Amino acid sequence: MIRNAFTCKTTAWLIATLMMFFGDVAMARSLKLADPSELAGKWQVTLQDKPLDVCTIELNASQTVDGAECLGDWLSEQPTGWFTEPDGIALTGKEGAKIVFFSRQGEGLYRGTSKSGLIIILKRKVQ
Structure with missing residues (x-):
């Protein structure tokens, strides 16, 4: 039971971190430098x-x-x-x-x- 709680919490942190990282990458790509x-x-x-x-x-x-x-x-x-x-x-x-x-x-x-x-x-x- 304790092991499942630890795994869920770790998974949540990992997903949040990945969302922040890939969100920044997507935002940088969405800003087009005008010619x-x-x-x-x-x-x-x-x-x-x-x-x-x-x-x-x-x-x-x-x-x-x-x-x-x-x-x-x-x-x-x-x-x-x-x-x-x-x-x-x-x-x-x-x-x-x-x-x-x-x-x-x-x-x-x-x-x-x-x-x-x-x-x-x-x-x-x-x-």
Whole structure:
């Protein structure tokens, strides 16, 4: 009787451990890294608390950024590059360090927070 209880408890722990391990593996596989060409194009950038402050940037397929002067005013430095991440887009400075990360909120809509706490909305511009 005691031996059965020990076996059931051990089995339960083993199953729980396997579910956690394989769940993490499945989650990692479900996050698809977008190809830069999928995100390249013109994007509208606004501050959440000042929706009238709008600027347009262009994410190039070569992973450079054009027209980011206005965005540089809201961040610690002007972005010069970008790269995709499984759950969003990261903008980088001239040294290649990440300046801001935009998490995906929906199709063509991303949200990021600057180091100073400004909430920045990145929205694909309809062409």
